Amino acid sequence: MNDNLTAGTPAPLTQVAETTNNPSPRTLELAKNWSEDVKRLVETGRLVEMRELLEEVSQTLGPSDKLAYWQRIFAKPKKLPSTPASSxxxxxxxxxxxxxxxxxxxxxxxxxxxxxxxxxxxxxxxxxxxxxxxxxxxxxxxxxxx
Amino acid sequence: MAYLYEKENHHWVTWNGGSNVFYPFHEDAPGEILIIGIECIFPLLKDTAVEIALLDTGAQYSVVGRNSYAAWSQILQPTGDVIKMSTRRGLIKGVLERLEISLVADIGESLNLETVFFLSEEWTGPTVIGFSTLAQMRMALDPFYPNPAAEPGRFLFGQ
Known part of the structure; x- marks a missing residue:
């Protein structure tokens, strides 16, 4: 918010745009910490929370190489064809x-x-x-x- | 028995696709005993051989053993974040990757999966099949097949 604006005065268009795009505190927190938070959750086995966090990051911050890595690692299992016994x-x-x-x-x-x-x-x-x-x-x- | 069965729509169908013996108290290296060893292979490794891995239901992630790590590091350039994992040999650093693993059968079919493995050059132990692999399959251990004195036991698996 621009503190210099007085009530009832229309804000210039550029200032309105800046106000609308201001990231929320949660978005700022995510952008700063999500990677370390994911690592901490992975290291401590809290995979349900980790998946929820990845989903939130995906929706809030959008795609990135790092996000793609974690999504690939914890994607659904890939079934492969069986092979005849060989032992x-x-x-x-x-x-x-x-x-x-x-x-x-x-x-x-x-x-x-x-x-x-x-x-x-x-x-x-x-x-x-x-x-x-x-x-x-x-x-x-x-x-x-x- | 080499197969287990379950009832499906009034019919008995096989529960597992394959099975193999397991190796109780297998000595993987001097002084290093694997309580339950199972045969597995990394099919994408060149000149790969069957290895006996530790079956560990208490391990969160499967781990690439010291011998296979050397081969993987020749062909894989991990891009992921380095994480720390607590092991019975202390805290070690490594990365997670999805790797193909084959659980080798001597009866039926070998089970092939792509699952999450922890890769670390600091790990000096055997390949470990942990819950990141076991959570994607069905498995059973029969220590008394066909009788306690004659066989080390059977590891049955399927999807």
């Missing part, structure tokens, strides 16, 4: 576990593509054993019987 090595490991794990119940075993590389009560000792034998890379460690 071949795992099949072999599972087959070994099904057929041959009973004597090792309670122990840790190391497997690679259905081949037993070692077994031990202590996973660290088993790892050491494999490292010494040069068979550690690619080994899968499983405790039989949980």
């Amino acid at each position: 071949v090595g795992n099949h072999a490991n599972v087959a070994w576990i099904r057929r041959q794990s009973r004597p090792y119940y309670g122990q840790w075993v190391a497997l690679r593509e259905g081949v037993l590389l070692g077994a031990n009560d202590d996973p660290n000792a088993l790892r050491q054993q494999l490292q010494e034998a040069g068979t550690y890379p690619g080994a899968v460690f499983i405790k039989i019987g949980g």
Whole structure:
């Protein structure tokens, strides 16, 4: 508002335009803080509030690169086509576990593509054993019987 | 069982599209045990391999593990704001990105999703499948398939 205007005096057109376009306190606050506010809400897991804030920013301030980023990240999930099962090595490991794990119940075993590389009560000792034998890379460690 | 069923209009239909074993107490690195490990793969990474990720329903976001991060950083230029995330290894900085992930099946179909992942060069742990992925899918764990002594358990999933 122009404080110099007296009551009843028509304001010049330019001054009217400035008055109409004056941003509200909330708009000014949003423009200053929204990005940090979104980050804070994302970091603290308050995603419902974060989405509401993004919507308000979108309507109040309009598009921006930063807003587009956050909208893209938290957009609705994109469904992708499924693909046929492909876990071949795992099949072999599972087959070994099904057929041959009973004597090792309670122990840790190391497997690679259905081949037993070692077994031990202590996973660290088993790892050491494999490292010494040069068979550690690619080994899968499983405790039989949980 | 490898499939679960639900009733839909008086008919039983499969609840999940695929399943795989899960790895209880999987040793991901020396001294680092994943309580529940599941097989996953990032299909867009070149020369990618199946990795065993930590299934963590308590983690807000999925996290790219140390090995895959190196590969992602070759092809991805994150543009987002750096955020801080509290992890069991302390507070780390990184960015959020949407990435394609495939949960690998040995029976049925692998489940492919594009979900939000946290990428951080400060994260030295495994890939974590957290709630930003799990909230977009159905999943179940059956620790007794087919019996407790013979198999580590089965992870069933679908959309």
